[in-house]
Amino acid sequence: MLKDDILHFLEEKTPLLNIDKLSDEFTANKIAELFNVKRNTISHYLNQMVEEENVIKINTRPVYFLHRNVFENIFSPVQACVFDSLESLKHQIESANNKADILNQLVGADGSMKKAIDQIKSSVLYPGGGLPLILCGPTGVGKSYTANLIYQFSIEKGVLSKGAPFISFNCAQYANNPELLSSNLFGYVKGAFTGADQASKGMLEAADGGILFLDEVHRLNEEGQEKLFTFLDQGVYRRMGETEGWHQANVRIIFATTFDLEGNFLKTFLRRIPIRITIPSLEQRDVKEKQEFVYMFMIDEAKKLQLPIHISNRALDTLISHHYQGNLGDLKNTVRYLVASSFAKDTHSECISITLQDLPDNILRETVQLANQKLKKKNNIIINPDTTLHQLFASNFSSTDDIKKTYHTILHLFRDKYRKDSDNKHLELHIFNEILALFDRFIFFNTEKSTGALMEVITVNVQEVLRYMESTNNVKFNGNSVFAMAHFLYFRGTNPIEYTAEQKRIIKQMDDFITENYQAELLLVTQLVEMLNNKLDVHISKMDEWLLTFYLRSQSIEPANDQRMKAIILAHGYATASSIANVANRLLNENIFEAFDMPLDTSIDDIVKSVLHYVERRDVSNGLVILVDMGSLKDIYPRFTKYIDGPIAIINNVSTQTALLVGEMLGKGFYLTDMIKKLKIANETEYSIIYPEKKKEKVIITSCFTGMGTALQIQKLLEKSIPQSLDMKIIAHDFHRLEESGYTDAIFQLYDVLGIVGTADPGISEIDYISIEDLISGQGEEKFEKILQPVISNDQIEDINNNLLRNFSLERVIATVTILDTEKIISYVEEFLNRLEMLLNQKIPNDKKIGLYVHTSCLIERLIRHEPIEIYQNIDELMKCQRNEIEIIKEAFSVIASVYSVEINIAEIGYIYDYISSASASESVF
Numbered sequence: 001m002l003k004d005d006i007l008h009f010l011e012e013k014t015p016l017l018n019i020d021k022l023s024d025e026f027t028a029n030k031i032a033e034l035f036n037v038k039r040n041t042i043s044h045y046l047n048q049m050v051e052e053e054n055v056i057k058i059n060t061r062p063v064y065f066l067h068r069n070v071f072e073n074i075f076s077p078v079q080a081c082v083f084d085s086l087e088s089l090k091h092q093i094e095s096a097n098n099k100a101d102i103l104n105q106l107v108g109a110d111g112s113m114k115k116a117i118d119q120i121k122s123s124v125l126y127p128g129g130g131l132p133l134i135l136c137g138p139t140g141v142g143k144s145y146t147a148n149l150i151y152q153f154s155i156e157k158g159v160l161s162k163g164a165p166f167i168s169f170n171c172a173q174y175a176n177n178p179e180l181l182s183s184n185l186f187g188y189v190k191g192a193f194t195g196a197d198q199a200s201k202g203m204l205e206a207a208d209g210g211i212l213f214l215d216e217v218h219r220l221n222e223e224g225q226e227k228l229f230t231f232l233d234q235g236v237y238r239r240m241g242e243t244e245g246w247h248q249a250n251v252r253i254i255f256a257t258t259f260d261l262e263g264n265f266l267k268t269f270l271r272r273i274p275i276r277i278t279i280p281s282l283e284q285r286d287v288k289e290k291q292e293f294v295y296m297f298m299i300d301e302a303k304k305l306q307l308p309i310h311i312s313n314r315a316l317d318t319l320i321s322h323h324y325q326g327n328l329g330d331l332k333n334t335v336r337y338l339v340a341s342s343f344a345k346d347t348h349s350e351c352i353s354i355t356l357q358d359l360p361d362n363i364l365r366e367t368v369q370l371a372n373q374k375l376k377k378k379n380n381i382i383i384n385p386d387t388t389l390h391q392l393f394a395s396n397f398s399s400t401d402d403i404k405k406t407y408h409t410i411l412h413l414f415r416d417k418y419r420k421d422s423d424n425k426h427l428e429l430h431i432f433n434e435i436l437a438l439f440d441r442f443i444f445f446n447t448e449k450s451t452g453a454l455m456e457v458i459t460v461n462v463q464e465v466l467r468y469m470e471s472t473n474n475v476k477f478n479g480n481s482v483f484a485m486a487h488f489l490y491f492r493g494t495n496p497i498e499y500t501a502e503q504k505r506i507i508k509q510m511d512d513f514i515t516e517n518y519q520a521e522l523l524l525v526t527q528l529v530e531m532l533n534n535k536l537d538v539h540i541s542k543m544d545e546w547l548l549t550f551y552l553r554s555q556s557i558e559p560a561n562d563q564r565m566k567a568i569i570l571a572h573g574y575a576t577a578s579s580i581a582n583v584a585n586r587l588l589n590e591n592i593f594e595a596f597d598m599p600l601d602t603s604i605d606d607i608v609k610s611v612l613h614y615v616e617r618r619d620v621s622n623g624l625v626i627l628v629d630m631g632s633l634k635d636i637y638p639r640f641t642k643y644i645d646g647p648i649a650i651i652n653n654v655s656t657q658t659a660l661l662v663g664e665m666l667g668k669g670f671y672l673t674d675m676i677k678k679l680k681i682a683n684e685t686e687y688s689i690i691y692p693e694k695k696k697e698k699v700i701i702t703s704c705f706t707g708m709g710t711a712l713q714i715q716k717l718l719e720k721s722i723p724q725s726l727d728m729k730i731i732a733h734d735f736h737r738l739e740e741s742g743y744t745d746a747i748f749q750l751y752d753v754l755g756i757v758g759t760a761d762p763g764i765s766e767i768d769y770i771s772i773e774d775l776i777s778g779q780g781e782e783k784f785e786k787i788l789q790p791v792i793s794n795d796q797i798e799d800i801n802n803n804l805l806r807n808f809s810l811e812r813v814i815a816t817v818t819i820l821d822t823e824k825i826i827s828y829v830e831e832f833l834n835r836l837e838m839l840l841n842q843k844i845p846n847d848k849k850i851g852l853y854v855h856t857s858c859l860i861e862r863l864i865r866h867e868p869i870e871i872y873q874n875i876d877e878l879m880k881c882q883r884n885e886i887e888i889i890k891e892a893f894s895v896i897a898s899v900y901s902v903e904i905n906i907a908e909i910g911y912i913y914d915y916i917s918s919a920s921a922s923e924s925v926f
């Protein structure tokens with residue numbers, strides 16, 4: 001069927017896809033062409049398969065279709081089958097791959113090894129036994145290591161069974177004896193060559209069901225290559241010396257070579273190896289990856305010796321920048337040598353210390369060339385036996401990566417949007433936003449510690465430099481500039497960022513743009529960099545300079561002779577003032593506030609000094625507003641008057657809200673006095689306590705004016721009587737609080753209060769109240785019904801009423817009966833009363849029922865003790881006139897009589913009759 005054929009076609013093609021650039025083989029057009037069917041028909045089937053979730057659709061122009069299962073096997077499971085773009089599909093793969101498989105844990109998995117890993121996955125997961133692959137690269141780059149990982153990955157993915165063989169065979173060992181090589185590989189028969197006394201299996205056979213890794217495969221002669229490609233084609237081979245018959249083996253082969261493929265292999269042989277993977281040399285890897293390898297090998301050594309390794313930054317940098325002829329193998333040996341020789345120097349030392357002097361001569365010689373580089377003020381690195389790579393990189397690379405990404409985005413934007421000789425406002429805005437977002441991430445969201453000593457040193461220095469520049473350049477930096485730039489320099493670190501040739505070209509173009517358009521900012525940045533360089537020994541690249549220039553531009557640095565009223569925020573705390581000024585300026589879209597962050601122990605003198613320093617350099621003749629956080633302003637006023645030439649409003653309130661209000665009024669040109677009036681009103685503390693609105697629990701409150709003891713007893717009684725399934729809560733609450741606070745009491749905000757049951761009415765009109773007496777006597781039944789209505793049905797109300805009576809009575813019975821099990825007795829009395837009601841066809845009022853519970857319980861005890869009441873007045877009259885009632889009582893009592901094996905006498909029946917027929921609070925039964 002055509003549909004199945006299309007799916008099969010995609011199944012075969014998907015493993016070969018290049019995720020960065022999909023070929024047109026995955027489009028409906030191409031498939032239609034190949035199948036010689038109308039495009040519409042193919043589209044129809046493809047879309048059907050997308051709906052059936054067997055095919056992934058990428059909704060671009062043209063639309064691409066991929067086999068879902070195969071794709072998921074190679075990359076990762078996808079959440080949906082339709083994607084808007086290849087990017088969004090890739091994005092999903094990337095996030096899924098973060099839950100890394102073994103290949104993704106390779107150094108450079110998201111860098112120099114990315115492509116190789118994709119190829120490996122395609123090869124391993126190709127349906128029907130995988131595809132042969134060859135690993136290329138100079139010696140020591142990790143070909144054998146990678147082959148082994150491929151084996152582990154194959155097991156991880158279930159394409160090989162656990163315990164499948166992995167046979168490694170180095171063809172170079174037999175370079176001078178092709179026959180021996182061939183015999184080892186394919187096996188031989190007895191007499192195949194001199195000394196072949198008996199038949200022997202080859203490596204191919206030994207690898208059956210697993211992987212054969214053929215290293216230095218260029219050593220295989222033509223005959224050997226031919227034999228191998230027969231095997232690749234048909235899965236069969238002959239042992240050496242065999243002339244007929246074939247052996248079969250199910251083997252995946254990984255080839256590796258340090259030679260160029262072209263010219264060193266038979267073309268026919270190469271054709272059988274569709275996947276060619278180049279493993280990058282150490283030189284081709286970026287600094288981060290090199291550093292990762294050094295760390296990794298150091299961790300290995302630290303583990304082996306169970307000692308921490310301290311390595312100086314200088315030694316580390318030198319190790320990383322050395323050119324290792326033998327690549328990773330060479331680097332690994334160098335690290336081993338270094339650690340071993342340091343250890344040998346003092347085998348009793350508690351740690352291994354590596355400095356520049358410990359490096360081997362050939363590496364040391366190179367440091368002469370490095371000597372001109374600035375010394376970086378970083379601490380030594382300490383690697384403990386249990387240190388992880390992640391820990392070593394956490395502090396450096398997450399922020400560098402973020403900066404790198406931002407730079408790439410900016411370069412991207414510039415490439416796409418920059419138009420020479422035209423207005424580039426839109427582009428500028430875009431870039432500003434990227435930079436501000438980056439700074440925000442550093443300041444607000446970075447989990448790394450940004451409050452340490454180094455951060456402080458940088459901040460103080462940046463602050464000093466900016467102040468100096470302000471006075472010499474007659475400009476005013478925005479208060480948060482210090483904070484933002486300090487964070488940038490701190491997180492920027494010293495790790496170089498590498499650029500592609502294309503990016504370098506854009507940087508050059510950007511250079512022209514900035515030089516032409518941002519002269520003032522550029523001048524400031526150049527000065528800033530120079531001064532910071534002297535103070536902090538930082539290394540700032542061109543791109544860093546551009547970023548700072550754009551940043552200053554975004555902050556619209558103003559000339560200092562601005563005539564507007566000024567505003568500053570002075571606050572204790574590391575960044576309180578800066579953060580508030582930053583938010584306010586951003587929201588007001590203007591740089592209104594300058595911030596002064598003051599350590600917590602700053603004295604009034606220091607505050608005054610800061611303000612005066614500011615006043616000296618600014619024209620504050622039109623007025624100055626100071627937001628400050630002080631205990632009292634008393635001491636501060638007199639200190640200013642001598643020095644100022646305009647009014648100063650000191651507002652003892654530092655908050656974003658106040659800053660916004662002040663900023664708005666300044667913008668509108670308010671007079672200081674009016675401003676203060678408005679602020680006074682606005683600063684009246686506005687408060688509200690918010691309670692959860694949704695899903696308030698339904699509750700009944702119990703309370704008693706004598707105190708919580710009785711309230712708790714009533715609570716227990718209600719809890720026992722109201723079925724748990726109703727999910728109703730009973731809460732005992734203080735009577736006096738209810739009486740005083742009324743409906744404003746927090747309990748009414750927290751719960752959905754249905755009613756109050758207690759001994760006295762707290763008088764809350766919004767909530768129904770029932771007294772416990774009414775509830776028990778039955779007079780409050782209607783009210784109670786109303787209270788419970790939102791949660792229960794009528795039947796349930798009746799049950800609850802009965803429970804209440806029963807439980808209430810139980811309390812009393814407990815106090816009265818002595819020998820019987822009260823729970824049990826009460827349940828029989830309950831049955832007696834129910835039957836009585838039924839036979840009388842009448843409801844017995846609650847108050848009577850409570851009495852009867854107690855009376856009957858005592859009666860039973862009397863009967864058991866054989867101490868019934870024998871005397872009843874008018875016994876004859878009773879027997880004569882109330883025969884029917886007597887029978888009813890007897891009949892109802894029969895349950896109890898049979899359970900306790902007692903018999904009720906006429907006198908006791910008489911008392912029950914009296915009880916029922918006597919006047920009740922409500923009505924008489926008879």
Ligand SMILES: Nc1ncnc2c1ncn2[C@@H]1O[C@H](COP(=O)(O)OP(=O)(O)OP(=O)(O)O)[C@@H](O)[C@H]1O
Nearest residue numbers: 106107138139140141142143144145146328329332
């Ligand atoms: N990704 C890696 N992570 C950690 N160690 C690695 C990695 N790749 C290689 N190594 C280590 O580097 C050394 C050299 O690797 P390997 O022997 O695999 O290289 P090779 O390319 O096969 O070399 P040759 O061609 O000389 O046989 C080995 O000790 C290996 O364990």
